[in-house]
Amino acid sequence: MSEAYHGMIVFIGISGAAIIMAITGIVVLLLMALFGVRFIIHYHRRRREVLMEKQLMQEVFQRELLQAQLETQNQTLQQIAQELHDNVGQLLTVIVMRLNSLDDKYLHPEPAIEQTVLQTRDLVQTVIMDVRALSKTLDYDTVRRFGLTPSLTLELERIEQIGRIHTDFVMSGGVYSLGEETEIVLLRMAQESINNALKHANAHTITVSTAYKPDSFILTVADDGQGFNIEEANARILEKAGAGLNNLHRRAGLLGGTCVVDSQVGGGTRVQIRLPHNRMI
Amino acid sequence: MIDWLIQLSIIDKIYLSLAFVTTAAILVNWNRLDPNLKILILYPLALFASGYPYASKFKPFFPNDTRVLNQEDDYYNSLIVIQLNLSIPFSVISYAILAIFFYQTFIQKSIQTRVLASIPLFWFLSKVNTYSTGTWEPVNNFSTLFNIVESVFVIYCCFVYFRELLNHDKQYRPEKDRTFWVVVSLLFYFIGNFFITGLLNYAGLTDEDLARNAAYIGYTFSYLFYSVLILVCFINFPLNNYE
Numbered sequence: 001m002s003e004a005y006h007g008m009i010v011f012i013g014i015s016g017a018a019i020i021m022a023i024t025g026i027v028v029l030l031l032m033a034l035f036g037v038r039f040i041i042h043y044h045r046r047r048r049e050v051l052m053e054k055q056l057m058q059e060v061f062q063r064e065l066l067q068a069q070l071e072t073q074n075q076t077l078q079q080i081a082q083e084l085h086d087n088v089g090q091l092l093t094v095i096v097m098r099l100n101s102l103d104d105k106y107l108h109p110e111p112a113i114e115q116t117v118l119q120t121r122d123l124v125q126t127v128i129m130d131v132r133a134l135s136k137t138l139d140y141d142t143v144r145r146f147g148l149t150p151s152l153t154l155e156l157e158r159i160e161q162i163g164r165i166h167t168d169f170v171m172s173g174g175v176y177s178l179g180e181e182t183e184i185v186l187l188r189m190a191q192e193s194i195n196n197a198l199k200h201a202n203a204h205t206i207t208v209s210t211a212y213k214p215d216s217f218i219l220t221v222a223d224d225g226q227g228f229n230i231e232e233a234n235a236r237i238l239e240k241a242g243a244g245l246n247n248l249h250r251r252a253g254l255l256g257g258t259c260v261v262d263s264q265v266g267g268g269t270r271v272q273i274r275l276p277h278n279r280m281i
Numbered sequence: 282m283i284d285w286l287i288q289l290s291i292i293d294k295i296y297l298s299l300a301f302v303t304t305a306a307i308l309v310n311w312n313r314l315d316p317n318l319k320i321l322i323l324y325p326l327a328l329f330a331s332g333y334p335y336a337s338k339f340k341p342f343f344p345n346d347t348r349v350l351n352q353e354d355d356y357y358n359s360l361i362v363i364q365l366n367l368s369i370p371f372s373v374i375s376y377a378i379l380a381i382f383f384y385q386t387f388i389q390k391s392i393q394t395r396v397l398a399s400i401p402l403f404w405f406l407s408k409v410n411t412y413s414t415g416t417w418e419p420v421n422n423f424s425t426l427f428n429i430v431e432s433v434f435v436i437y438c439c440f441v442y443f444r445e446l447l448n449h450d451k452q453y454r455p456e457k458d459r460t461f462w463v464v465v466s467l468l469f470y471f472i473g474n475f476f477i478t479g480l481l482n483y484a485g486l487t488d489e490d491l492a493r494n495a496a497y498i499g500y501t502f503s504y505l506f507y508s509v510l511i512l513v514c515f516i517n518f519p520l521n522n523y524e
Contacts, residue, residue, distance in 0.1 A: 016494075017292065017493075017494075017497045020494050020497050020498060020501075021292075021497050021498070021500060021501045021504075024497075024498045024501040024502075025501045025504065025505060028469055028473065028501065028502060028505055029505060031469065032465055032466060032469050032505070032509075035465060035468075035469070036456075036461070036462065036465045039443065039455070039465075040455055040456045042447075043446060043447060043455055046447055047452075
């Protein structure tokens with residue numbers, strides 16, 4: 001074997017090996033990169049899906065929780081309403097009857113006594129009416145049977161009857177059903193807002209308005225009371241902060257809507273709940 | 282003492298150089314590497330340690346190779362590294378190193394236990410393979426079955442790692458994790474080895490050129506593995522892999 005021939009074989013051998021190795025290297029490197037990138041894409045997609053699934057599960061859980069809370073609250077309130085109507089209402093009626101019989105028994109009592117009996121009877125009559133009105137607003141059957149607007153009107157009438165605060169109800173747009181559950185939640189939210197105004201605002205007028213727009217429904221509860229500083233209220237530590245505002249935001253969120261509380265010290269408070277139309281729990 | 286190094290083929294020399302650079306890269310970046318990656322320094326070190334005694338058994342790559350070894354001839358030499366990789370003692374050591382690497386990489390305790398338990402199991406299999414020489418494979422063949430088993434074990438570990446990643450609860454960025462890229466390279470290295478080792482005995486008997494080419498391809502997988510190790514040691518990932 002000549003030197004040159006041997007050298008050529010060695011050269012061909014090495015270059016052949018180098019070509020094989022280079023091609024393999026490039027192909028494997030590309031496959032590795034492809035695999036790595038594909039896995040990363042798949043990984044991130046899966047993470048997004050898992051996160052969305054988790055979020056959805058949390059949302060469903062929150063809704064179920066809200067529904068359970070709502071059912072418990074409604075049942076309790078209905079029970080109270082029934083008790084007020086059947087028990088307290090009946091007892092008050094009995095008191096009126098007793099007063100009537102007292103009036104009949106003593107035909108000519110002293111004028112002062114007669115006056116007292118009459119006043120007491122009127123007071124009890126008022127209490128009976130208040131109790132009945134209260135029992136109606138507490139009972140979610142009213143919302144079921146008559147809808148949100150009549151229930152709100154009833155609630156405002158009841159507050160008006162107390163005589164301390166003037167109420168207004170403004171409605172715009174063609175009324176449509178928001179769904180039984182949604183309307184019950186909205187009524188409770190309105191009651192919560194009105195209750196806040198009664199307790200803290202020292203207001204003269206409470207205005208409730210409903211706007212039935214084609215794409216959204218807006219419920220607004222506004223008062224002309226002393227208002228409050230929202231930033232301060234938000235900054236309060238959890239123990240001191242009331243659950244009312246948080247509840248409003250949470251419930252609006254679970255209905256798929258938003259709740260905006262706008263207030264200024266001395267400028268009253270305005271709670272606006274906006275729901276997209278056709279969104280129901 | 283270093284005569285055997287000089288006698289090596291250029292392919293083996295590149296391999297050993299890459300192994301040496303990998304060792305150096307891990308040492309240089311020691312402080313910023315995760316503990317599981319530090320373990321991998323043992324892999325090239327084990328190769329160097331076992332390479333020297335093995336060099337005394339310097340022989341042609343194929344038993345039927347009649348060509349005489351020539352120190353000046355790179356082409357017809359022994360491809361010592363691939364012979365070393367195919368040897369049972371080195372396979373046991375390398376598997377133990379990789380199992381410890383995976384043990385430190387996995388999060389779930391049950392998987393960690395399984396990986397640790399596989400080390401004595403693998404050692405036991407090596408003993409079975411040694412005592413049953415000639416039973417499943419002819420004595421003059423490479424002990425490829427055992428290496429195929431090693432490849433299967435490591436490939437399984439790689440897939441378990443990927444599955445664990447997908448089931449991970451934390452916010453994690455695999456693209457910014459050195460371990461991820463090392464496992465990807467390990468996966469490809471052992472998938473390549475699986476087929477090449479499986480082909481060697483058959484090709485050695487029927488077509489030596491094919492076997493030799495397969496061996497070269499095996500080297501390419503090794504080069505890529507070491508290159509990835511070197512790269513991940515030096516690349517500075519700007520953000521943490523956990524958000």
